[in-house]
Amino acid sequence: xxxxxxxxxxxxxxxxxxxxxxxxxxxxxxxxxxxxxxxxxxxxxxxxxxxxxxxxxxxxxxxxxxxxxxxxxxxxxxxxxxxxxxxxxxxxxxxxxxxxxxxxxxxxxxxxxxxxxxxxxxxxxxxxxxxxxxxxxxxxxxxxxxxxxxxxxxxxxxxxxxxxxxxxxxxxxxxxxxxxxxxxxxxxxxxxxxxxxxxxxxxxxxxxxxxxxxxxxxxxxxxxxxxxxxxxxxxxxxxxxxxxxxxxxxxxxxxxxxxxxxxxxxxxxxxxxxxxxxxxxxxxxxxxxxxxxxxxxxxxxxxxxxxxxxxxxxxxxxxxxxxxxxxxxxxxxxxxxxxxxxxxxxxxxxxxxxxxxxxxxxxxxxxxxxxxxxxxxxxxxxxxxxxxxxxxxxxxxxxxxxxxxxxxxxxxxxxxxxxxxxxxxxxxxxxxxxxxxxxxxxxxxxxxxxxxxxxxxxxxxxxxxxxxxxxxxxxxxxxxxxxxxxxxxxxxxxxxx
Amino acid sequence: xxxxxxxxxxxxxxxxxxxxxxxxxxxxxxxxxxxxxxxxxxxxxxxxxxxxxxxxxxxxxxxxxxxxxxxxxxxxxxxxxxxxxxxxxxxxxxxxxxxxxxxxxxxxxxxxxxxxxxxxxxxxxxxxxxxxxxxxxxxxxxxxxxxxxxxxxxxxxxxxxxxxxxxxxxxxxxxxxxxxxxxxxxxxxxxxxxxxxxxxxxxxxxxxxxxxxxxxxxxxxxxxxxxxxxxxxxxxxxxxxxxxxxxxxxxxxxxxxxxxxxxxxxxxxxxxxxxxxxxxxxxxxxxxxxxxxxxxxxxxxxxxxxxxxxxxxxxxxxxxxxxxxxxxxxxxxxxxxxxxxxxxxxxxxxxxxxxxxxxxxxxxxxxxxxxxxxxxxxxxxxxxxxxxxxxxxxxxxxxxxxxxxxxxxxxxxxxxxxxxxxxxxxxxxxxxxxxxxxxxxxxxxxxxxxxxxxxxxxxxxxxxxxxxxxxxxxxxxxxxxxxxxxxxxxxxxxxxx
Numbered sequence: 001x002x003x004x005x006x007x008x009x010x011x012x013x014x015x016x017x018x019x020x021x022x023x024x025x026x027x028x029x030x031x032x033x034x035x036x037x038x039x040x041x042x043x044x045x046x047x048x049x050x051x052x053x054x055x056x057x058x059x060x061x062x063x064x065x066x067x068x069x070x071x072x073x074x075x076x077x078x079x080x081x082x083x084x085x086x087x088x089x090x091x092x093x094x095x096x097x098x099x100x101x102x103x104x105x106x107x108x109x110x111x112x113x114x115x116x117x118x119x120x121x122x123x124x125x126x127x128x129x130x131x132x133x134x135x136x137x138x139x140x141x142x143x144x145x146x147x148x149x150x151x152x153x154x155x156x157x158x159x160x161x162x163x164x165x166x167x168x169x170x171x172x173x174x175x176x177x178x179x180x181x182x183x184x185x186x187x188x189x190x191x192x193x194x195x196x197x198x199x200x201x202x203x204x205x206x207x208x209x210x211x212x213x214x215x216x217x218x219x220x221x222x223x224x225x226x227x228x229x230x231x232x233x234x235x236x237x238x239x240x241x242x243x244x245x246x247x248x249x250x251x252x253x254x255x256x257x258x259x260x261x262x263x264x265x266x267x268x269x270x271x272x273x274x275x276x277x278x279x280x281x282x283x284x285x286x287x288x289x290x291x292x293x294x295x296x297x298x299x300x301x302x303x304x305x306x307x308x309x310x311x312x313x314x315x316x317x318x319x320x321x322x323x324x325x326x327x328x329x330x331x332x333x334x335x336x337x338x339x340x341x342x343x344x345x346x347x348x349x350x351x352x353x354x355x356x357x358x359x360x361x362x363x364x365x366x367x368x369x370x371x372x373x374x375x376x377x378x379x380x381x382x383x384x385x386x387x388x389x390x391x392x393x394x395x396x397x398x399x400x401x402x403x404x405x406x407x408x409x410x411x412x413x414x415x416x417x418x419x420x421x422x423x424x425x426x427x428x429x430x431x432x433x434x435x436x437x438x439x440x441x442x443x444x445x446x447x448x449x450x451x452x453x454x455x456x457x458x459x460x461x462x463x464x465x466x467x468x469x470x471x472x473x474x475x476x477x478x479x480x481x482x483x484x485x486x487x488x489x490x491x492x493x494x495x496x497x
Numbered sequence: 498x499x500x501x502x503x504x505x506x507x508x509x510x511x512x513x514x515x516x517x518x519x520x521x522x523x524x525x526x527x528x529x530x531x532x533x534x535x536x537x538x539x540x541x542x543x544x545x546x547x548x549x550x551x552x553x554x555x556x557x558x559x560x561x562x563x564x565x566x567x568x569x570x571x572x573x574x575x576x577x578x579x580x581x582x583x584x585x586x587x588x589x590x591x592x593x594x595x596x597x598x599x600x601x602x603x604x605x606x607x608x609x610x611x612x613x614x615x616x617x618x619x620x621x622x623x624x625x626x627x628x629x630x631x632x633x634x635x636x637x638x639x640x641x642x643x644x645x646x647x648x649x650x651x652x653x654x655x656x657x658x659x660x661x662x663x664x665x666x667x668x669x670x671x672x673x674x675x676x677x678x679x680x681x682x683x684x685x686x687x688x689x690x691x692x693x694x695x696x697x698x699x700x701x702x703x704x705x706x707x708x709x710x711x712x713x714x715x716x717x718x719x720x721x722x723x724x725x726x727x728x729x730x731x732x733x734x735x736x737x738x739x740x741x742x743x744x745x746x747x748x749x750x751x752x753x754x755x756x757x758x759x760x761x762x763x764x765x766x767x768x769x770x771x772x773x774x775x776x777x778x779x780x781x782x783x784x785x786x787x788x789x790x791x792x793x794x795x796x797x798x799x800x801x802x803x804x805x806x807x808x809x810x811x812x813x814x815x816x817x818x819x820x821x822x823x824x825x826x827x828x829x830x831x832x833x834x835x836x837x838x839x840x841x842x843x844x845x846x847x848x849x850x851x852x853x854x855x856x857x858x859x860x861x862x863x864x865x866x867x868x869x870x871x872x873x874x875x876x877x878x879x880x881x882x883x884x885x886x887x888x889x890x891x892x893x894x895x896x897x898x899x900x901x902x903x904x905x906x907x908x909x910x911x912x913x914x915x916x917x918x919x920x921x922x923x924x925x926x927x928x929x930x931x932x933x934x935x936x937x938x939x940x941x942x943x944x945x946x947x948x949x950x951x952x953x954x955x956x957x958x959x960x961x962x963x964x965x966x967x968x969x970x971x972x973x974x975x976x977x978x979x980x981x982x983x984x985x986x987x988x989x990x991x992x993x994x
Contacts (some may be wrong), residue, residue, distance in 0.1 A: 005791070013543045013546070015700060016539055016540040016542075016543035016544070017540070017544065018545060019536065020517065020540050020541050020544060022523065023521065023524060024517065024520065027520060027524065031528070031723065032738060033719065033720055033721055033723055033738060035718070035720040035721035035737055035738070036721060036737045036738030038737070039735060039737040040738070042513055043513040043514070043516050043517050045513075046513035046514060047513070047514065048546040049510070050550075050551075053547075053550075083891070209770055221532070223530055223531055223532040224530055224533060225530055226528065226530055237533075238533075238536060239534040240532055240533045240535070240537060241530060241533030241537070242530060277926035311675070313966045365640055392649075398953065398966075453946075478560055478902065
């Protein structure tokens with residue numbers, strides 16, 4: 001195993017440099033003064049160049065060839081070696097200069113996006129996005145040649161290994177067929193349900209205290225992580241140093257709190273990964289669908305449930321005082337309101353998949369050449385009108401400019417959210433079957449049984465199983481939209497027709 | 498200039514990686530959760546390894562040889578090339594494994610120091626320090642062979658290029674001869690001067706507001722920097738992203754405020770460096786004596802002066818309300834109290850050099866082999882008793898364990914403080930001669946003329962001149978202790994005897 005062990009050592013170094021990159025990303029979003037933008041973009045490009053230099057060295061090639069001949073590898077080691085080879089093949093088809101150009105352009109584009117989105121300035125933003133898209137496309141095409149795949153499938157496989165247009169298409173079609181009727185049914189029903197809006201202001205210091213109380217209850221380990229503020233909530237860092245963020249508004253606290261629950265789901269997954277593997281590819285979650293399944297399991301399945309709200313209401317009263325809106329029923333209504341809206345990150349769980357399907361279809365069109373970037377505002381408006389009955393005409397900040405993904409070069413990421421949501425529903429159904437007391441535990445604020453189950457049935461596998469094998473092993477079934485559809489029907493009180 | 502230009506490109510990359518390292522150091526001290534210590538140490542070691550790999554590559558050697566034959570280099574470029582060669586020669590004599598070991602051991606030692614100092618646990622700390630010292634010594638010895646120097650002189654030259662035991666010795670002897678009588682005189686005089694202690698608590702949010710007001714007045718550019726809190730004040734980052742820190746206590750505000758003034762001096766120097774050279778060795782301050790001269794010029798010469806205090810008192814009253822202790826005279830007394838004490842960073846400007854001389858003499862002894870680490874508590878106690886009349890017996894946390902420098906591997910750094918202090922006094926005398934209105938400007942809170950002079954006479958040169966040439970050019974004299982001694986006599990009202 002001489003070659004394999006040396007290979008592991010090299011990939012450990014690559015993992016260190018990735019950790020550094022993620023801390024720098026966090027710093028840029030949370031701490032960095034604005035004047036450092038250009039310096040930071042240059043520095044990250046250089047760092048990536050160093051990472052690429054290790055990854056694409058001839059030594060890796062030789063070691064890979066040697067390691068593949070070696071015997072006695074454990075199942076985890078074999079999977080690790082497979083992942084290493086895939087990473088190596090992906091990287092070697094991208095020239096250093098293109099990697100550097102693409103990193104720099106994505107950083108610059110993201111910085112431009114932060115400034116231009118608030119002023120709704122699509123025209124000024126477009127050239128930045130053009131360059132970032134061209135880089136992403138060129139990289140995808142080079143990889144497509146190597147792996148004999150369609151370029152957009154290459155990107156899907158990066159974020160959700162094992163998934164492609166052929167297996168995502170039917171899943172999304174099922175959702176497109178089922179959701180509109182459900183949305184209509186639910187919005188009609190909710191129209192007649194009274195709802196009371198909590199009265200602010202809600203001091204940021206108290207919202208933060210509330211968030212930390214919830215994170216602590218959910219077993220977030222503050223010895224290995226922090227909570228901060230950024231423009232867009234995210235989770236970064238590494239298992240020993242998990243950085244999550246949220247954003248606060250004084251007039252309402254629910255968005256921020258749900259953001260914290262979501263990111264805590266990501267964070268717990270990271271903190272729960274097997275520590276002996278954290279610096280190897282097999283120990284790191286390469287499927288963003290799996291990662292989102294954990295954030296959405298917490299945010300959507302757990303934290304918006306009646307049981308969780310029973311636990312939450314006393315905390316709300318402790319931080320903000322009593323008020324008529326703080327009944328369990330009303331808070332449940334607040335966090336389960338279904339209403340077609342512009343912004344994906346603020347969307348309810350029922351309309352959310354349509355936001356994703358829209359983005360997926362646009363990305364497909366961009367990569368097939370059917371759509372052009374310059375036409376995106378019009379296309380976006382058309383799709384939004386078709387799926388959600390809302391027009392984004394002259395409102396690009398709430399339309400095509402709303403997400404950080406494309407400006408940062410992450411084309412192909414979006415489907416991970418909805419695939420993750422479907423996985424989370426499927427897992428939660430299994431979890432409830434395994435622990436009939438779960439609802440009671442949550443009500444009482446005892447999250448240990450929940451997190452223990454996740455540790456023993458999800459976190460512990462890291463990336464040692466494909467998503468398909470994982471679902472078969474843990475839930476007994478392959479990915480199935482039925483769990484999510486049933487969850488929606490149950491939560492929103494819709495009988496089977 | 499083909500070779501030289503390629504060399505510049507490589508050193509630009511090295512500069513990017515150094516910027517990253519400094520942000521990580523800042524993050525570790527200010528933000529990082531404790532559980533990430535080991536991960537962080539590993540990551541920084543890997544980063545340094547990447548930097549070393551670029552620096553010590555054969556390509557640099559080839560380019561250096563080529564560049565030295567090239568003509569048409571400007572004075573700055575020639576100096577840059579000289580510095581590049583020195584850095585290259587220093588680096589190539591250290592094997593990668595030793596660099597990695599030394600970085601890791603210093604980080605681990607510093608982390609141990611943070612925990613063990615508060616509990617006064619020298620015994621548990623000693624093995625960490627042993628390893629860090631051995632690494633530093635081995636590196637110094639390897640460099641000593643290459644440069645044909647004494648190992649301790651190698652280290653001195655790293656932190657204060659152009660200085661060594663032969664020229665530091667006589668300077669320190671002059672101070673050792675002059676200071677004890679001055680200290681005795683001043684402490685005797687001050688014994689009879691009334692002093693009123695400001696009554697706290699001083700809320701940290703208000704101390705921070707005060708610090709930011711002072712930094713703004715001193716022209717700190719918050720677009721390119723931040724102020725935060727750490728265990729030990731420092732300045733890190735890069736000219737476009739300067740991170741300074743202080744620490745607060747609720748019972749008094751002066752230590753923290755003086756820390757901010759000190760670090761602001763470092764920060765202004767960084768922010769004032771010529772922007773086209775910031776990623777090249779000639780554009781970066783390699784002399785810590787020069788860097789300290791700027792922090793001390795602000796802290797000691799400017800911020801503890803009568804003129805500055807006239808500007809400061811209204812700010813104090815704005816933040817903390819009026820109180821009897823807030824008279825100009827009393828605040829001046831507070832910031833100019835001379836009293837032999839244990840802690841270097843809290844020492845007054847008159848006893849301070851003796852703290853440095855003590856450390857310098859101990860370091861000399863450690864590197865000559867006359868002293869052993871295990872005996873440091875006893876030696877420290879002896880020297881403190883001799884120079885300042887204070888015993889540190891059984892009080893290592895306020896003795897040999899008080900500074901971050903040795904735990905972090907920075908042997909040879911200390912003389913930079915006192916050399917910097919001497920330079921600052923010499924520069925300030927020149928500055929006052931050039932601008933007779935300076936005192937009035939400061940009183941009125943108009944720091945523009947002061948900072949402009951520093952920009953035009955100090956910052957603009959970056960590292961393009963040796964300290965000796967710089968002093969000759971700007972002050973007309975080589976380094977001279979007279980300016981500092983005269984300053985002490987003047988500030989503390991001592992006539993020439």
